[in-house]
Amino acid sequence: MDERQALTSFAALSQETRLAIVRTLVVAGPDGLAAGLIAERMGVSPSNVSFHLKELERSGLIAQRRESRSIVYSASYDALAELVKFLMEDCCAGHPVIREGVQRSDGCCKPDPARNEGDVVA
Amino acid sequence: MDERQALTSFAALSQETRLAIVRTLVVAGPDGLAAGLIAERMGVSPSNVSFHLKELERSGLIAQRRESRSIVYSASYDALAELVKFLMEDCCAGHPVIREGVQRSDGCCKPDPARNEGDVVA
DNA sequence: TCCATATTTCAATAATCCATGAATCATTGA
DNA sequence: TCAATGATTCATGGATTATTGAAATATGGA
Numbered sequence: 001m002d003e004r005q006a007l008t009s010f011a012a013l014s015q016e017t018r019l020a021i022v023r024t025l026v027v028a029g030p031d032g033l034a035a036g037l038i039a040e041r042m043g044v045s046p047s048n049v050s051f052h053l054k055e056l057e058r059s060g061l062i063a064q065r066r067e068s069r070s071i072v073y074s075a076s077y078d079a080l081a082e083l084v085k086f087l088m089e090d091c092c093a094g095h096p097v098i099r100e101g102v103q104r105s106d107g108c109c110k111p112d113p114a115r116n117e118g119d120v121v122a
Numbered sequence: 123m124d125e126r127q128a129l130t131s132f133a134a135l136s137q138e139t140r141l142a143i144v145r146t147l148v149v150a151g152p153d154g155l156a157a158g159l160i161a162e163r164m165g166v167s168p169s170n171v172s173f174h175l176k177e178l179e180r181s182g183l184i185a186q187r188r189e190s191r192s193i194v195y196s197a198s199y200d201a202l203a204e205l206v207k208f209l210m211e212d213c214c215a216g217h218p219v220i221r222e223g224v225q226r227s228d229g230c231c232k233p234d235p236a237r238n239e240g241d242v243v244a
Numbered sequence: 245t246c247c248a249t250a251t252t253t254c255a256a257t258a259a260t261c262c263a264t265g266a267a268t269c270a271t272t273g274a
Numbered sequence: 275t276c277a278a279t280g281a282t283t284c285a286t287g288g289a290t291t292a293t294t295g296a297a298a299t300a301t302g303g304a
Binding site: 015044048051052068069070 | 261262263264265266270271272
C-alpha cells in the first residue's frame with residue numbers, strides 16, 4: 001500500500017458513518033450487504049449512504065458488485081490488512097515499542113495456543 | 123481507545139503533512155523534535171506546521187513539551203499502539219483473515235528470534 | 245530593559261467535505 | 275412497453291478544514 005492510498009483510507013475511516021459501514025461490512029462477511037440495507041441500518045438516506053459508499057470504494061476498503069437490482073457492498077479484507085500493515089510498519093520502523101504494545105494487550109497478534117500447525121507466527 | 127478518538131486519529135493521519143510529521147516523530151524517538159525543525163523538514167511555514175501540530179496533539183497521537191525557547195514534539199507511542207489495536211480488533215472481530223494477512227506478510231508481528239531479553243519490551 | 249529567537253494565535257480566504265432532495269439510470273416483472 | 279424497485283448522480287447550501295501572512299506571546303541573553 002502506497003502513501004496515497006493510506007491517506008485516502010484514513011480519510012475514509014475518519015467519518016462516523018463510514019467507519020460504522022466498514023465495521024458492519026466486516027462483520028457481514030464476504031456476502032456483503034445491499035446499499036439499501038446499509039442505509040437502513042445506518043439510519044441515513046439512500047443518497048447519503050451512496051455518497052459514503054463511493055468514498056469508501058474510492059479508498060479501496062470496500063468493493064461493490066451488482067446483484068440483480070441491488071448493488072452489494074463488501075469489505076475488502078486485503079485492503080484492511082494492508083492498512084493495518086502500513087500503520088504497523090511505520091510504527092515498527094521507528095519503535096518496536098508500538099508493535100509490542102499491540103501484541104501484548106489484545107491477544108490479536110498473540111499466537112493462540114489453541115491453534116495448531118499452520119499458524120502464522122510459528 | 124474509544125471510537126471518538128479513533129475518528130480524530132484517522133482524521134489526523136489523513137493529511138499528507140500530518141502523516142509525514144508522525145512518521146518523522148516516530149523515527150525521531152522519545153527526544154522528539156522542535157516545531158521549527160519539523161517545519162523546516164516538512165517544508166512548510168511555521169504557522170502552518172503549528173496548525174497541524176495542534177491537530178495532531180488534539181488527537182493524542184503526539185505530545186508537546188517546552189524546552190527553553192523551543193516547543194518539542196514527540197510521538198505518543200501508546201496512542202499509536204492503541205490505534206493499531208483499534209483497527210485490528212475491529213477487523214479481527216469479524217474476520218481473522220485480516221489479522222492473518224497482517225501477521226503473515228511483514229514480519230511485524232512475528233517474534234524476532236534475534237532479539238534477546240532486555241529489549242524495549244522487558 | 246531591550247532585542248532576538250521560537251512559536252503560536254488570529255483574521256481572511258480558499259478549498260474540501262457533508263447532507264438534502266430532486267432528477268436520473270438500471271433492472272426486473274407484468 | 276410500462277410501472278415499480280433499488281440505487282446513483284447532480285445541484286445547492288452549510289460546515290469544516292487548510293493555507294497565508296501579520297500580529298501577539300514566551301523565553302533567554304546582552
